[in-house]
Amino acid sequence: MDAVTTDSTRLTEAKPARPSRHEAEEAVRTLIAWAGDDPAREGLLDTPKRVAKAYEEWFSGYGADPAAALGKTFEDVQGYDDMVMLTNIDVESHCEHHLAPIMGVAHVAYLPSAAVVGISKIARVVEIFCKRMQTQETMTAQIADALMDAMNPRGVAILIDAKHQCMTTRGVHHPNVSTITSTFTGEFKTDANLRDRFMRLAEKA
Numbered sequence: 606m607d608a609v610t611t612d613s614t615r616l617t618e619a620k621p622a623r624p625s626r627h628e629a630e631e632a633v634r635t636l637i638a639w640a641g642d643d644p645a646r647e648g649l650l651d652t653p654k655r656v657a658k659a660y661e662e663w664f665s666g667y668g669a670d671p672a673a674a675l676g677k678t679f680e681d682v683q684g685y686d687d688m689v690m691l692t693n694i695d696v697e698s699h700c701e702h703h704l705a706p707i708m709g710v711a712h713v714a715y716l717p718s719a720a721v722v723g724i725s726k727i728a729r730v731v732e733i734f735c736k737r738m739q740t741q742e743t744m745t746a747q748i749a750d751a752l753m754d755a756m757n758p759r760g761v762a763i764l765i766d767a768k769h770q771c772m773t774t775r776g777v778h779h780p781n782v783s784t785i786t787s788t789f790t791g792e793f794k795t796d797a798n799l800r801d802r803f804m805r806l807a808e809k810a
């Protein structure tokens with residue numbers, strides 16, 4: 606967690622020492638009091654513990670390595686070299702500006718060069734990046750980079766369609782707005798037909 610790394614898919618700056626669980630729970634008590642309630646009230650007594658536990662789940666992606674998730678590849682696929690696409694991978698993340706939920710789906714495709722990966726690993730990689738404090742643009746780019754690094758495919762295409770609760774439940778309060786981000790590399794960038802195929806499949810997913 607504290608190691609400095611140059612891998613672009615991981616954190617690149619030294620971070621302050623991780624606070625203890627007790628300190629994290631104290632911080633939640635402070636926020637409860639600041640919101641106007643009494644952290645010593647019966648119903649809120651276990652809340653700091655629950656929030657710390659929920660944070661472990663929501664932000665479990667800091668302790669996970671996308672390269673390791675994509676480490677195993679398969680080459681015996683009878684020369685299959687067309688697009689592999691997964692649609693509607695759940696996106697459950699938190700925006701780094703407000704720590705509010707980002708909920709949506711990701712559509713991910715790649716064009717294998719030599720090897721393919723287990724399809725569940727692609728969903729795992731999406732999940733690893735989602736379980737961090739994010740912007741939608743960053744996570745879109747990180748998923749593409751991780752797939753490119755691990756498989757050296759002929760191209761990847763990613764589209765994320767998500768709602769940001771910092772925008773739907775507070776602030777500007779536009780409950781129906783969706784944000785769409787996409788990135789294309791390799792042949793998806795140079796071949797408009799391929800890109801259209803991806804977009805058509807994403808639209809009807």
Ligand SMILES: Nc1nc2c(ncn2[C@@H]2O[C@H](COP(=O)(O)OP(=O)(O)OP(=O)(O)O)[C@@H](O)[C@H]2O)c(=O)[nH]1
Pocket residue numbers: 700701702739740741742769771772775776777
């Ligand atoms: N580009 C981008 N912006 C995001 C994302 N998630 C949240 N935001 C935006 O981050 C911005 C933060 O703006 P600030 O002005 O610093 O914060 P704020 O005063 O809380 O802004 P409002 O949300 O407009 O009330 C807001 O416009 C959010 O909508 C994201 O994934 N990508």
Ligand SMILES: [Zn+2]
Pocket residue numbers: 700701702703704705769771772
């Ligand atoms: Zn936000």
